[in-house]
Amino acid sequence: MRVLVLGGTTEARLLCRRLEAPGTGFVATLSLAGVTRAPVLPRMEVRIGGFGGVEGLARWLSHNQVEAVIDATHPFAARISANAVAACARTGVALARVQRPAWSAGPGDRWTMVADMAAAARAIGPAPRRILLTIGRKDLLAFRDLGTCGHAWLVRSVDAPDPALLPAGARTIQARGPFDVAGEEALLRHEGIDLVVTKNSGGAATAAKLEAARALGIAVIMVERPVLPPATVVGDVDHAMAWLRSRAVDHAGSTGRSTLRDV
Ligand SMILES: NC(=O)c1ccc[n+]([C@@H]2O[C@H](COP(=O)([O-])OP(=O)(O)OC[C@H]3O[C@@H](n4cnc5c(N)ncnc54)[C@H](OP(=O)(O)O)[C@@H]3O)[C@@H](O)[C@H]2O)c1
The missing domain is CATH 3.40.50.720 (NAD(P)-binding Rossmann-like Domain)
Known part of the structure; x- marks a missing residue:
């Protein structure tokens, strides 16, 4: 199953490490904006730079036959997250956003x-x-x-x-x-x-x-965080993997394949 990970965060790095393990049944590409000078790169395929808005991202998803997108970008990277929602809606590709919980003030905080x-x-x-x-x-x-x-x-x-x-x-x-x-x-x-x-x-x-x-x-x-358009949200990398596995089971069912193992 072809997966695009929109990255630039610790969560994306950890998710890529899980996805690049052999025999997962996923073929993943990590996408980075290209803003960090020395990014930590996984072994999997990496593409760097903007897609060219919603249009460009939708084209890239179709051209690369992507079946699921994980938006693991930073909570303040509002434009790419909104683009992911629009491009996935347009192409019918499944999307989940990894959204780490926000910090909240406790006793003693000013x-x-x-x-x-x-x-x-x-x-x-x-x-x-x-x-x-x-x-x-x-x-x-x-x-x-x-x-x-x-x-x-x-x-x-x-x-x-x-x-x-x-x-x-x-x-x-x-x-x-x-x-x-x-x-x-x-x-x-x-x-x-x-x-x-x-x-x-x-x-x-x-x-x-x-x-x-x-x-x-x-x-x-x-x-405070920018408000993002609604999407399926998972709280961490474990839940992102569980979501991907559930998509892959559906996918294997619809194609008659079953290559998934626990990762
Ligand atoms: N904003 C932060 O505070 C922050 C903090 C840590 C890490 N980061 C990471 O830095 C990157 C850029 O953040 P940002 O706040 O500048 O994003 P943004 O404002 O949401 O996005 C601006 C443009 O950069 C391109 N882009 C952003 N993330 C991309 C990705 N992962 N792959 C390909 N293109 C991407 C897109 O260009 P096109 O429209 O041309 O596709 C997008 O429209 C993201 O990957 C984010 O996870 C951001």
Whole structure:
């Protein structure tokens, strides 16, 4: 059964590892946007770069006779997820989205929830702060013009950001999770951070900063996830594999084949 995995996340990496095991009965391709400079690649076929919108993705699915799509992109990658819903509807290809649970505030957390990056920038306020900004590279523009307000910025991302998008005087660190609480606490203390600005990515790999902020009583501005069009949602890689196996059983039934084994 031909499967397309839309990737760029830990879940996609783990799913590919499961799908590339020999004898699974799945022939999978991983698709990456091509935005990360040194992506971790699986052994399976990988294609890199945009499809060209809904039209291009629908064409690619038909041309490659894809029977199931797993959208394992990041919760903030809203465009490709919407495109996947539309292209799969158009071509009749089955789609499931791997959606890790969002983080939620607990006792001791000092979170301000905001709807988007512009609201996060407004929520920082006029008083000078020492800010850890961990929102990735592509949304930095919303914060750039606050650089002159006396804030001290530490911008953390996997790849180095475009300097033209940085607030004036911002310092940058490049690091890829997983991060641990002790390391995050040390960073927050050492830098004298009094505000963390982040987005609600969810997942364990980057949650330690929130625990560290709680322990140190540091405020957090949390950007909520974009709303995505409805789709079949699975919470993790195990459930994605179970969903694929159930599709493959239907598929084997309809083609008279039965090559599936537990993976
Ligand atoms: N946004 C984040 O915070 C974030 C964080 C970590 C990882 N990522 C990963 O980085 C990638 C890009 O994220 P984004 O927020 O820029 O996406 P996006 O805004 O939803 O997508 C922008 C365009 O990039 C192309 N694209 C995105 N993901 C793709 C994929 N897996 N394979 C092929 N084309 C893809 C599509 O181009 P066409 O319309 O031409 O097909 C899409 O329209 C995704 O794979 C995502 O999982 C994103």
